[in-house]
Amino acid sequence: MPAGWAYLDTAATAQKPQVVIDAITRGYDTTYATVHRGVYQRSADMTLAYEAARERVARFIGAASPNECVFVRGATEGINLVAQCWAVTQLKAGDRILLSLLEHHSNIVPWQMVAERMGVGIDVIPLTADHAIDLDAMAAMIRPEHKLVALAHVSNVTGAVLDARRAADIAHRNGARLLLDGCQAVARIAVDVQALDCDFYVFSGHKLYGPTGIGVLWGRAELLEAMPPYQGGGAMIDKVSFERTTYAPPPARFEAGTPHIVGVLGLHAAIDYVDGIGLGAIHAHETALVHAAREALRGFNSVTLYGPEESAGIVSFAIEGVHPHDIGTILDEGHVAIRAGHHCAQPLMDALGIPATARASFGVYNSPGDVEAFARGIERVTRIFG
CATH class of the missing domain: 3.40.640.10 (Type I PLP-dependent aspartate aminotransferase-like (Major domain))
Incomplete structure (x- = not known):
C-alpha cells in the first residue's frame, strides 16, 4: 500500500x-x-x-x-x-x-x-x-x-x-x-x-x-x-x-x-x-474494524447505516443530502479510498429506495488508524455540506 x-x-x-x-x-x-x-x-x-x-x-x-x-x-x-x-x-x-x-x-x-x-x-x-x-x-x-x-x-x-x-x-x-x-x-x-x-x-x-x-x-x-x-x-x-x-x-x-x-x-x-494468516484471524480483524467504523458513523445524525451489525468486512452507508460520489470525492482528497455507487446491485438499491450508497470495505492490511482517517473524512463531508 x-x-x-x-x-x-x-x-x-x-x-x-x-x-x-x-x-x-x-x-x-x-x-x-x-x-x-x-x-x-x-x-x-x-x-x-x-x-x-x-x-x-x-x-x-x-x-x-x-x-x-x-x-x-x-x-x-x-x-x-x-x-x-x-x-x-x-x-x-x-x-x-x-x-x-x-x-x-x-x-x-x-x-x-x-x-x-x-x-x-x-x-x-x-x-x-x-x-x-x-x-x-x-x-x-x-x-x-x-x-x-x-x-x-x-x-x-x-x-x-x-x-x-x-x-x-x-x-x-x-x-x-x-x-x-x-x-x-x-x-x-x-x-x-x-x-x-x-x-x-x-x-x-x-x-x-x-x-x-x-x-x-x-x-x-x-x-x-x-x-x-x-x-x-x-x-x-x-x-x-x-x-x-x-x-x-x-x-x-x-x-x-x-x-x-x-x-x-x-x-x-x-x-x-x-x-x-488464518481466516479466523482475518475475520476477527475485519469484524473489529467494521464495528469501529459503524460506531464512528453513528456519531453523525445524518448517516444511515445498511446491513447487519455482524457483517463480514463491509460497511455501506448514506449521508442525508450528500450524493455518495461526493462523499467518495471528499474522502479521496484526504487519501481515503472508498466505493460509491450501486455496487452492481441496482435491484437492491431500488429496494432500499436509494440510488447508491457509499461503501467502506476492509482487508488484512487495514488498521484502526484507517478507520480514524475515514471518520475524519466523514466529519469533513458533514462540515462541507452543513
Whole structure:
C-alpha cells in the first residue's frame, strides 16, 4: 500500500501482497512455459505447478477432488458457465430459478439470459430488516418448479453472511440445486463446500489478494461430468475429426485454449498467504474494524447505516443530502479510498429506495488508524455540506 493511504475498497479488489507479486514475476521471468502440451522439462515443471495450484484450491475450499475445480476468468465467467452448460441443458419451460434481492448483477443477468432463452421464470427472495437474505421467506416461497437457487454467500453491499447450509437444506428438500457466489466470502471466512452442501461455488482471485483474470468454479463431480462444454478449442478435447469430436473429462472440458498460467500461480500464492494468516484471524480483524467504523458513523445524525451489525468486512452507508460520489470525492482528497455507487446491485438499491450508497470495505492490511482517517473524512463531508 502507498504510504499515507487508507485503502477501504477491498470488496471491489484487494491489494496484492509481495508474495503474490513475486510469484507472478517468477512465473513470467524464470519458469514460464506452456502447460499440458510441451514434452520438454520446463513445460512439464510448469504443468506440475499449474496442477499443484488446482490441488491447493481444492484443499482451500474443501473439495473432494481437484478435478471438481475449474479455472475460469472470475466468478462472472463461472456463473455464466453454469448458466450455459448446466441450466440450458437441465431446465425446461415452466421451471423457475430463485435469487435474492441483494445479488450482484453477475448473479442476476446470466439467469435472465437463461430465462429468456428457455422460458424459465425467476423469483426473488426478500430481505430481513437488517438487509440479509430472508431464509424463512425462502422456505415459504420455494416450490417444486424451482430447480436452481443462486445466492451470495456474503453480500458485496451489506456484508451480510448467508447461513449457506440452511439455504442448501431448503433447496435440496425441494429438489433444487444451490449455487453460491463466494466472491466476498473466500477472503473473509472459512469455506468448506462439502460441509456447506452446495452444488456449485464460484469466486474470483483478485478479491482473494490474487491477480485479476483468474477465478474458480467448483461443482459436484457428477454435475460437471454431465455438463457439455460451451467453448471449444485446444486442451478441452479427447479426439478431434471432421466427423466427430469427443471431449476431455472435467475440468479440462471447460478450460479451452491456453489458460492464464501465471494467474493460477498467483492465486496459489494468494491462498498460501491467506491461510498463513488464518481466516479466523482475518475475520476477527475485519469484524473489529467494521464495528469501529459503524460506531464512528453513528456519531453523525445524518448517516444511515445498511446491513447487519455482524457483517463480514463491509460497511455501506448514506449521508442525508450528500450524493455518495461526493462523499467518495471528499474522502479521496484526504487519501481515503472508498466505493460509491450501486455496487452492481441496482435491484437492491431500488429496494432500499436509494440510488447508491457509499461503501467502506476492509482487508488484512487495514488498521484502526484507517478507520480514524475515514471518520475524519466523514466529519469533513458533514462540515462541507452543513
